Amino acid sequence: MEQLTRAEERVMQVLWHIKKGFVKDIIAQLDGEPKPPYNTISSIVRQLEKKGYVQYKAYGKTYEYYPAISKAAYRKRAFFKLFTDYFDESAGNLLSFMVQENSLLPEEVEEIKKIINQK
Known part of the structure; x- marks a missing residue:
C-alpha cells in the first residue's frame, strides 16, 4: 500500500473514529475553522479508496465510506517504515x-x- 499524505492521514483518523460516514460527516469531525471544502475532502476520500485504505457503500449517487484497514494495521505499517528508514x-x-x-x-x-x- 502507498504511503499516506498528511491530509489523507487526517481523514483516516476521522474515519477510524466514526467507523463509517459520508463526506459531510468527515468534514464535521475535522478540527479547525474554516472547514475544508466539500470537494477537497471528497477528492481525498476517493484517493484513499484508490490506494486501498477506504471502501464504500453506494446509495444512488451518495457514498458512505468506511476504513478498509484498521488503525492498528496502519500504525504497525507506519511504525516499521519509520523504524526501517530512520533507525x-x-x-x-x-x-x-x-x-x-x-x-x-x-x-x-x-x-x-x-x-x-x-x-
Whole structure:
C-alpha cells in the first residue's frame, strides 16, 4: 500500500473514529475553522479508496465510506517504515534516540527494563 499524505492521514483518523460516514460527516469531525471544502475532502476520500485504505457503500449517487484497514494495521505499517528508514531496523538506535530526546519517563524506562529482563 502507498504511503499516506498528511491530509489523507487526517481523514483516516476521522474515519477510524466514526467507523463509517459520508463526506459531510468527515468534514464535521475535522478540527479547525474554516472547514475544508466539500470537494477537497471528497477528492481525498476517493484517493484513499484508490490506494486501498477506504471502501464504500453506494446509495444512488451518495457514498458512505468506511476504513478498509484498521488503525492498528496502519500504525504497525507506519511504525516499521519509520523504524526501517530512520533507525536502520535497530531497537537500540530507537531507544537511544528516545532516551537522548528525553522522550521516556523514568517509569517507562523501568518498564522497558522489566520487559527486556523477561526475554
